[in-house]
Amino acid sequence: MSERADAVDYFVQQWAQVRPELDVTPMALIGRVSRVAVLVQAKVDAVFAEHGMQSWEFDVLATLRRAGEPYTLTPGQLDRTMMITSGTTTHRITRLEERGWVQRERDDKDRRSVRVSLTPSGLAQCDRVQEEHLANERAILEALEPDQRDSLISLMRTFALALGDRAPMEEQSPDA
Amino acid sequence: MSERADAVDYFVQQWAQVRPELDVTPMALIGRVSRVAVLVQAKVDAVFAEHGMQSWEFDVLATLRRAGEPYTLTPGQLDRTMMITSGTTTHRITRLEERGWVQRERDDKDRRSVRVSLTPSGLAQCDRVQEEHLANERAILEALEPDQRDSLISLMRTFALALGDRAPMEEQSPDA
DNA sequence: CGTGAATATCTTGACATCAAGATACAGGAG
DNA sequence: CTCCTGTATCTTGATGTCAAGATATTCACG
Structure with a gap:
């Protein structure tokens, strides 16, 4: 009943089903840093693109x-x-x-x-x-x-x- | 007297000297996300490289x-x-x-x-x-x-x- | 001075990525 | 059945990046 799941939540859940013995919690942070960086960069790029x-x-x-x-x-x-x-x-x-x-x-x-x-x-x-x-x-x-x-x-x-x-x-x- | 400065602290301080009228605080977060992503990626890459x-x-x-x-x-x-x-x-x-x-x-x-x-x-x-x-x-x-x-x-x-x-x-x- | 190590920049070749378009197939409307 | 639109993948050409090495210059030390 918490919030909606982001992509990393989904990946973590997939791993839990497929390899439950693995502790993939580090991914929760490192994976998000990477995805957020990409998503933010896309938004930043858009403004520069308007200025050619x-x-x-x-x-x-x-x-x-x-x-x-x-x-x-x-x-x-x-x-x-x-x-x-x-x-x-x-x-x-x-x-x-x-x-x-x-x-x-x-x-x-x-x-x-x-x-x-x-x-x-x-x-x-x-x-x-x-x-x-x-x-x-x-x-x-x-x-x-x-x-x-x-x-x-x-x-x-x-x-x-x-x-x-x-x-x-x-x-x-x-x-x- | 707080902690040492990271690169983004330094950039923010430079802007304050050169264009003090600008509010560059958004950089403090967005810039760090980008730098941390790069630094983390380098460490992650190193392990994969060991496995070719x-x-x-x-x-x-x-x-x-x-x-x-x-x-x-x-x-x-x-x-x-x-x-x-x-x-x-x-x-x-x-x-x-x-x-x-x-x-x-x-x-x-x-x-x-x-x-x-x-x-x-x-x-x-x-x-x-x-x-x-x-x-x-x-x-x-x-x-x-x-x-x-x-x-x-x-x-x-x-x-x-x-x-x-x-x-x-x-x-x-x-x-x- | 002269020689070798260190430094600053540039060059080369390889490569991952993207944007835009090409190709092939599916599925619905008539 | 035919055509048209949408979907799935691949192709093409351009580009930014890196690793490794080439070139030029400085500096320390004998």
């Missing part, structure tokens, strides 16, 4: 944007922040350069390095889309009561830390 | 396995359950057929349809890997206190339902 862009494009723009003026990071900083490989970063920067939203210049201090910067057009695009994006995210979270949101944020934060997620380091050395 | 397989391969095998004997579903049932497109399903079945873990036969009742079944080898592979997979999932959740796990499961279930996640329908019509 992909989520990953906004991710790059927003990462540069929140770095503050002059909106410049290296490819290495980008891939560490975004949890992608260096090859993917190269590809993303090239595509965004073609759209005129970012530009590359070699760093004269360290000539191995590259400085990726938001162009005025990229900055404008980021700011233009962001409000609608945030409104969309707020709408998605309307599904939860405010105290549920707070609990969920706190628990997911604990989980993230336990999984080794950490604030990206500043350029300086960590201690003293 | 991909996560998506196990997903297909497990979906057939928990359907119960004769471990048979149609491609359509598979893609609805796994949240993938029909083209991806075709591709997955073909690859698994090459490995000898599933087989295809046309359905004689409805000749548009195909029956995908676990082979004895596929069944064995699924059962062989599953225990280690579940142990791995349990280890991942060790990071949380038991009551935190329960809260998180409950909240994620509410979230999943709010996002429209539902138990896949049985073959029969929904009512009476």
